[in-house]
Amino acid sequence: MPSFFDAWLPFIYLYGVGGIFFFSGIIIIKKSGAINLSKKRNKFWLRVMLFGFFYFVALHFLVNIAALYF
Amino acid sequence: MGQETFHNIGTSTDWIVMVAYFMVIMLFGSYFGKYNRSTKDFFFGGRRFAWWLIAFSIVATGVGSHSFVKYSAKAFEHGFSSTMTYINDWFFIPFFFFGWLPIIVYSKIRSIPEYFEKRFSPSARFLATMLLLLYMIGYIGIGFLTLGKAALPLLPENMSILGMHFDVTLMGVITVIAIITGIYITFGGQTAVIFTDLMQGFILLFAGLLLFALGLSYLGGFDIFWDLLPTSWKMPLAKFNEPSSFNFVGIFWQDGVAGSIGFLFLNMGLIMRFMATKSVNEGRKAAAFNVLFMLPISAIVVGNAGWIGKAISLVQPDVVPPNTSPDQIFVVVANIVSSPGVFGFIMAALTAALMSTVDTLINATAAIYINDVHRPIKVWLKKYDEDARSEDKHELASARVASMIITTLGVLAVLVFRDFPTVYEAHGFFHSTLTPPLVVAVFLGIFWRKFTPAAVITSFVGGVALMILGANFPGLLIAPFDHGIRMDTAHPYSYIRALYNLVVCSGVAIIATLTTTGQRKIVSNIKANDNSKYIMYFITALATLIFVGFVFSSSFITLDSESIPEIIVMLLAVFLMSALVAISTTYFIKYDQREKTTGLTAWSIAKAKEMFKGSKVNDEEGEKVKVNWKRKDTDKDLVFFSKNDMAKMKANTGDLVYISDARKWLGGLKSTHSTFGEPHEEDGIVYLPEEHIKQGQFLEDRYLLAEKEM
Numbered sequence: 001m002p003s004f005f006d007a008w009l010p011f012i013y014l015y016g017v018g019g020i021f022f023f024s025g026i027i028i029i030k031k032s033g034a035i036n037l038s039k040k041r042n043k044f045w046l047r048v049m050l051f052g053f054f055y056f057v058a059l060h061f062l063v064n065i066a067a068l069y070f
Numbered sequence: 071m072g073q074e075t076f077h078n079i080g081t082s083t084d085w086i087v088m089v090a091y092f093m094v095i096m097l098f099g100s101y102f103g104k105y106n107r108s109t110k111d112f113f114f115g116g117r118r119f120a121w122w123l124i125a126f127s128i129v130a131t132g133v134g135s136h137s138f139v140k141y142s143a144k145a146f147e148h149g150f151s152s153t154m155t156y157i158n159d160w161f162f163i164p165f166f167f168f169g170w171l172p173i174i175v176y177s178k179i180r181s182i183p184e185y186f187e188k189r190f191s192p193s194a195r196f197l198a199t200m201l202l203l204l205y206m207i208g209y210i211g212i213g214f215l216t217l218g219k220a221a222l223p224l225l226p227e228n229m230s231i232l233g234m235h236f237d238v239t240l241m242g243v244i245t246v247i248a249i250i251t252g253i254y255i256t257f258g259g260q261t262a263v264i265f266t267d268l269m270q271g272f273i274l275l276f277a278g279l280l281l282f283a284l285g286l287s288y289l290g291g292f293d294i295f296w297d298l299l300p301t302s303w304k305m306p307l308a309k310f311n312e313p314s315s316f317n318f319v320g321i322f323w324q325d326g327v328a329g330s331i332g333f334l335f336l337n338m339g340l341i342m343r344f345m346a347t348k349s350v351n352e353g354r355k356a357a358a359f360n361v362l363f364m365l366p367i368s369a370i371v372v373g374n375a376g377w378i379g380k381a382i383s384l385v386q387p388d389v390v391p392p393n394t395s396p397d398q399i400f401v402v403v404a405n406i407v408s409s410p411g412v413f414g415f416i417m418a419a420l421t422a423a424l425m426s427t428v429d430t431l432i433n434a435t436a437a438i439y440i441n442d443v444h445r446p447i448k449v450w451l452k453k454y455d456e457d458a459r460s461e462d463k464h465e466l467a468s469a470r471v472a473s474m475i476i477t478t479l480g481v482l483a484v485l486v487f488r489d490f491p492t493v494y495e496a497h498g499f500f501h502s503t504l505t506p507p508l509v510v511a512v513f514l515g516i517f518w519r520k521f522t523p524a525a526v527i528t529s530f531v532g533g534v535a536l537m538i539l540g541a542n543f544p545g546l547l548i549a550p551f552d553h554g555i556r557m558d559t560a561h562p563y564s565y566i567r568a569l570y571n572l573v574v575c576s577g578v579a580i581i582a583t584l585t586t587t588g589q590r591k592i593v594s595n596i597k598a599n600d601n602s603k604y605i606m607y608f609i610t611a612l613a614t615l616i617f618v619g620f621v622f623s624s625s626f627i628t629l630d631s632e633s634i635p636e637i638i639v640m641l642l643a644v645f646l647m648s649a650l651v652a653i654s655t656t657y658f659i660k661y662d663q664r665e666k667t668t669g670l671t672a673w674s675i676a677k678a679k680e681m682f683k684g685s686k687v688n689d690e691e692g693e694k695v696k697v698n699w700k701r702k703d704t705d706k707d708l709v710f711f712s713k714n715d716m717a718k719m720k721a722n723t724g725d726l727v728y729i730s731d732a733r734k735w736l737g738g739l740k741s742t743h744s745t746f747g748e749p750h751e752e753d754g755i756v757y758l759p760e761e762h763i764k765q766g767q768f769l770e771d772r773y774l775l776a777e778k779e780m
Binding site: 001002005009010011013014019021025026028032033034035036039040045048052053055056059060063064066067068070 | 296304322351672
């Protein structure tokens with residue numbers, strides 16, 4: 001069984017540092033007006049972007065669990 | 071224990087299948103050459119395709135560039151984590167969807183360096199062109215190297231043709247492949263590439279998944295395969311900081327950050343695909359579908375041969391020796407688990423996918439050459455033909471010649487990468503080294519309005535100098551960023567150097583921007599002097615001399631990579647040079663921040679859209695309308711609908727319209743863009759000028775579908 005350092009640190013680092021980039025992006029496009037949330041289409045894309053982030057978190061988490069315990 | 075290499079894998083049936091496959095692909099690509107009526111079509115496919123068509127055509131490009139060979143190699147050595155880079159591209163999607171993608175479409179740029187001219191200055195464009203050409207040609211070189219490594223195990227060690235006896239070498243194989251690749255890209259163009267890639271995307275996914283199924287069947291089922299692999303091999307992410315040849319943190323910065331931004335923001339091949347979609351929204355759909363669904367599937371497709379190879383090597387080491395050359399494992403496993411003919415099909419799909427990547431890159435590099443070298447030089451020499459059609463014909467011919475020259479340079483670039491232990495490490499080193507200056511420049515250009523031409527040029531020059539210093543003094547300069555990764559003296563910090571390079575390029579860019587007021591004060595003091603021009607010439611010459619000294623420093627000085635005094639002197643020289651470059655560019659470049667940022671940064675996307683249209687944007691959402699078409703004798707770029715049809719589309723005269731053949735499965739192949747002219751009274755009819763009928767290749771008895779764009 002890999003140590004916690006090998007099993008979970010890459011996961012935490014990936015979504016910690018990657019998350020900083022991702023949410024900075026969301027904040028910047030919102031602040032700059034590049035995404036206008038009063039438009040239906042832009043609201044849809046904001047939901048897609050957030051879904052995508054958590055979709056990959058879940059994907060990595062599940063494969064990690066499968067590798068460690070199954 | 072040395073690595074075991076293979077030759078002569080496959081049967082004559084496999085070769086027949088492979089040759090037949092390639093002939094079909096080349097004929098298929100050549101057919102779509104007829105859709106190239108201008109350089110716009112040759113390079114961009116005429117901005118007309120539906121998202122699904124582009125999404126699938128990107129698969130072959132993406133999978134080809136992140137190839138079967140390199141991921142299978144790492145999969146054989148390290149397991150599932152080999153393909154972790156396929157699942158880390160989402161972090162920069164917000165910046166791409168609502169920053170870069172609308173800017174490249176609405177600003178109507180034809181290449182990335184053109185953006186640098188519009189946003190900064192012609193000199194920034196020149197430097198960006200040089201760096202981008204290096205990046206693209208290097209990428210082509212990596213593609214050819216991979217192709218050669220995939221083909222080599224299929225061939226004998228030597229052969230005789232017409233009584234001449236010669237050895238089959240990697241470079242020889244690559245040269246032959248380059249000739250075949252060059253033929254259809256030269257005569258096909260972007261539409262040919264998109265459609266060939268579309269077909270290959272499907273076949274590639276099928277071939278990769280077929281190989282996985284055959285491999286599992288060979289081993290006796292999924293459960294046996296799963297239980298055979300050790301736990302560490304099933305982890306989706308690599309170990310944090312070891313070994314130096316494959317570790318999570320280094321690869322995160324090299325691929326997840328520099329690579330992802332490079333791929334989404336700088337890969338002209340990919341960007342041209344997005345520019346070929348009919349609208350920004352379709353581009354977003356194509357990118358989202360690709361990253362969310364196609365890349366995870368592709369991760370299985372490209373890595374599974376290595377996983378299967380590892381499992382077989384554990385139970386049958388005589389069939390797959392554990393010391394098999396990693397770069398050959400894909401071919402070896404495919405041959406073991408599939409029957410003759412099927413193996414030929416899988417190999418054809420693999421090599422064709424790699425060719426897709428390479429031909430996309432060649433087409434894109436030719437676009438950069440025409441837009442950023444050929445055309446500016448002709449304008450400068452005053453030889454630019456004012457007759458647009460005649461000039462376009464000349465440019466199309468030059469684009470084809472450029473494609474051939476670029477193919478040759480790509481083959482030569484292989485020489486730089488062939489000594490790395492695997493293609494994966496060569497690609498990692500390439501990405502870490504070439505992308506950071508461009509990544510930082512384009513990123514800050516889009517999202518930071520205060521970023522000036524002086525800052526971008528200083529970050530190019532100063533950043534590159536610091537990167538060279540890092541390469542010469544890795545133990546002193548890159549080590550503080552290494553996250554505990556051990557330095558391999560043969561190839562020091564192949565991946566984590568990306569972090570160092572990003573930090574130094576960003577650092578120079580930020581300092582140069584924040585000191586803009588100081589630079590302007592110094593420049594105004596110099597301007598007050600009678601000899602201001604001579605002072606500036608001296609400053610520029612001195613900065614150039616120091617930069618040239620850095621580039622060639624390791625060639626004419628023996629550097630002690632552990633010497634702290636040496637590094638201090640070098641760092642002071644970089645600081646001085648960067649200051650001189652910043653002052654020099656502030657003096658020579660006229661820059662109006664408002665003019666140069668309007669419509670070209672994320673802060674003015676609405677304005678960019680308005681500039682694209684040429685008038686106020688009409689965002690009201692209307693319906694699509696199905697119409698018949700009739701010819702109208704006019705040279706104007708206008709199409710004419712009935713009042714009622716325009717009301718359904720919520721369109722006004724002067725709005726932009728997209729018209730396509732109503733058969734959706736064509737994905738926009740037969741389509742055109744235009745502007746609404748004055749309405750008439752005949753419902754269900756659109757009057758089109760001859761040029762639009764030819765552009766859209768519309769057929770007399772076929773309905774068209776029209777929608778208002780903006």
